[in-house]
Amino acid sequence: MWWKNSQSEVDSLQNMVERQIKTRGVKNEAVLNAMLKVDRRLFVSESQLAFAYYDEPQPIGEGQTISQPYIVALMTELLDPHPTDRVLEVGTGSGYQAAILAEIVRHVYTLEIIPALEKRAERLLLDELGYKNITVRLGNGYEGWQEEAPFDKIIVTAAPEQVPDALVEQVAIGGRLVLPVGTYYQVLCVIKKDKTGVYREESIPVRFVPMTGEKSSGDI
Numbered sequence: 001m002w003w004k005n006s007q008s009e010v011d012s013l014q015n016m017v018e019r020q021i022k023t024r025g026v027k028n029e030a031v032l033n034a035m036l037k038v039d040r041r042l043f044v045s046e047s048q049l050a051f052a053y054y055d056e057p058q059p060i061g062e063g064q065t066i067s068q069p070y071i072v073a074l075m076t077e078l079l080d081p082h083p084t085d086r087v088l089e090v091g092t093g094s095g096y097q098a099a100i101l102a103e104i105v106r107h108v109y110t111l112e113i114i115p116a117l118e119k120r121a122e123r124l125l126l127d128e129l130g131y132k133n134i135t136v137r138l139g140n141g142y143e144g145w146q147e148e149a150p151f152d153k154i155i156v157t158a159a160p161e162q163v164p165d166a167l168v169e170q171v172a173i174g175g176r177l178v179l180p181v182g183t184y185y186q187v188l189c190v191i192k193k194d195k196t197g198v199y200r201e202e203s204i205p206v207r208f209v210p211m212t213g214e215k216s217s218g219d220i
Contacts, residue, residue, distance in 0.1 A: 013039060016053040021073045028077045034103035035073050040066075042124070043094040062114045064209055066094040067157060071206065073100075078190050078203060079153045079178045081105045088148070088170065090141035090179075091157035091211070095121035101155070102134050109148050111139045113213050140213040144170045151175065158211035159186045168198055180208040 017035050026032065041052040043066055048058040057065040067075075076097070081087065085105040089098050092112035098121070101108045112118035115138055122136040139145065141156065142164045149170035156167070156179035163181055168191060171177050177191040188203040 012053045016040070016055075016069055017073075020055040020068075020070050024070055024074075026070075026073045026077050030081065030104045031073055031076045031100075034076070034100045035069065037103055038096065038099045040069060040096060042129070043096040043099070060094045060117070062117055064093050064114065064117060066096050067208070072097055074203075075155060075157075075178050075188065076100055076104075078176075078188070079155050080176065081153060085152040086148070088145055088151040088154045088167075089157065090144070090154065090167070092121045092136060093117060093157060095125045095136075097155065097157055098125060098134055098136075099129065099131065102131050105153075106133060108134045109145050109151070110134060110136050111141050111145060112136065113138070113140060141211060142166060142213045146170065153177070155179065156211065157208065159183075159206075159208040160211040163189070163191060163200075168193065180206045183210070 013036060017032060021035060041049060044052045044058045045060055051058055055070055056068050060066050081104045086107050087101050087105050089108060089110040092098060092110040098108050098110045118136060118138045125131050125134050144166045150172035151170055152172055152175045154167050154171055154177040159180040159182060161183055167177055171193045173193060173195055175193055179189055180186045181189050186206050186208060188206045190201045192199045
């Protein structure tokens with residue numbers, strides 16, 4: 001079941017989108033509409049509710065964070081989501097990014113390696129918010145989700161040192177992978193895949209929690 005915001009929450013959410021996201025160049029209407037529809041307050045911890053609409057990451061427990069609204073919107077726009085897309089998200093976290101994507105694409109498959117976060121996100125996304133187009137699973141993001149591959153798009157919400165080769169392999173021809181890459185210095189990358197090869201573009205410097213899990217020796 002969807003939720004109903006108070007007028008003050010609606011105003012704060014609209015201000016968040018207008019001032020933090022649109023003014024910084026995000027133009028994709030589907031992304032902007034999703035950011036307006038999905039209330040970030042539902043995904044932050046109770047102690048952080050007063051800061052839910054701030055343009056900064058917030059702790060969600062287990063050493064993890066929910067990304068700042070602008071970065072969520074930017075990564076979603078860079079992903080170039082379409083209504084027919086099947087998308088893999090690596091790093092469910094709070095479930096916020098999965099909910100944003102679910103408002104736009106056909107189906108979201110989301111992997112979380114931390115059991116407590118996976119259970120919490122599954123309960124919120126499926127039971128409380130009633131999403132029918134999200135599948136949540138506990139798993140190692142470096143391996144992706146081979147049983148459901150290929151994916152039209154893949155998004156990663158934690159930073160590996162290098163681009164995991166399994167994720168590149170699981171992107172469909174014509175698709176793309178968006179992720180932060182690096183250790184101390186991280187950059188937001190867009191990996192595009194077509195019949196001629198795989199191409200990497202770099203966007204902006206970012207700061208994400210490190211990606212955890214078992215790495216492949218072939219990560220690029």
